[in-house]
Structure formats: C-alpha cells, structure tokens
Amino acid sequence: MSEVTPEEELVERRMNRADLLTGIVFTVLGLAIAYWSWVMPRLEVRGIHPATVPGLVPGLLGAALAGCGIVLAWRAGAQGRDARFTEFFALFNQPETGRFAIVVTLALIYALVLVGLIPFWLATALFVFSFIFIFETWASPTPKPLARAALWALVQAVIVAGLVTVVFEDGFLVRLP
CATH class of the missing domain: 1.10.287 (Helix Hairpins)
Structure with missing residues (x-):
C-alpha cells in the first residue's frame, strides 16, 4: 500500500x-x-x-x-x-485560473452581447475564432505563430458557424437570432 x-x-x-x-x-x-x-x-x-x-x-x-x-x-x-x-x-494563483477566466469572459460576451446584436452565424464565427486564436497564442504554454493560429482559427470558425447554423435552421427547424 x-x-x-x-x-x-x-x-x-x-x-x-x-x-x-x-x-x-x-x-x-x-x-x-x-x-x-x-x-x-x-x-x-x-x-x-x-x-x-x-x-x-x-x-x-x-x-x-x-x-x-x-x-x-x-x-x-x-x-x-x-x-x-x-x-x-x-x-487562484495558478495559470489555469487565468485560462478559466478567459473562457468565462468569452462565453459571457458571446451569450450576452453578440447573440441578438449581430446575426447568429457571425456571432458564432467570432466566438470560435476568438476562442481558438487566444488559446493557440496568448493563453498557451507553447504559443503558435500568429499567422498560423489566425488561419487555423478562421477555418474552424467558418466550419463551425456554418454547420451549427445549417443544423439548427434546417435540421431542427429553429429560427436563430
């Protein structure tokens, strides 16, 4: 033992x-x-x-x-x-706490500010882009080059925003804000 x-x-x-x-x-x-x-x-x-x-x-x-x-x-x-x-x-003195604060801040901005203010697909694309870009660069222990991170985040943001919008509007017949 x-x-x-x-x-x-x-x-x-x-x-x-x-x-x-x-x-x-x-x-x-x-x-x-x-x-x-x-x-x-x-x-x-x-x-x-x-x-x-x-x-x-x-x-x-x-x-x-x-x-x-x-x-x-x-x-x-x-x-x-x-x-x-x-x-x-x-x-709360750990680096993970800062990353958690970033996640909460981005989620609140997305849910309380972006959704309803701009089209849903654009709000989702901005959220996904920001999330990936921040966590691939500034909030990462091993940051990626800015151009590479931006390109990766942009590709993912377009794919996710498009798929989520199509699935909810055409699959679930939900009218998005």
Missing part, C-alpha cells in the same frame, strides 16, 4: 473545498431554475395538457441539478472536514 504524499494530500483538501463551493453554487442555481420554471405560465386557458407545460423540463433539470449539488456539497463536507479555505484560494 502506497502512502499519500503531503502534496497529494494538499491537492485533495483543495479539491474538497472546490467541490463544496461548486456543490453550493449548483444547489442554488438548480433551485432558482426549478422556482422560475414553477412560476412560468401553465397555459391552462389554452387547454394545454399538464405534461407539456413550458416549465416542465427546465424544472426537472433544475431539481436534478440541485440534487446533484446537494450530494456534491455533502460528500465534500464529509471528506474534507480538516481542509481550510486559505488552501483553496491558493488555487
């Missing part, structure tokens, strides 16, 4: 804190989704069957997310009673 090194023990304590916070966030988010799904209009006046109300699936998914969050938080709390949050916050 191998012994656990102090470094492995520190990583495990940090991950338990991360799991605890993630579980709490998932629980709150799931409960909020379930609540807002519950208060959605039920459309009884139009004779809509109760099994097809608009908030049914989001409500079930919200409840499932809250349940998973509770289990994750409970498990992390039970396993990591001796862990301290100062050890957890040391994780």
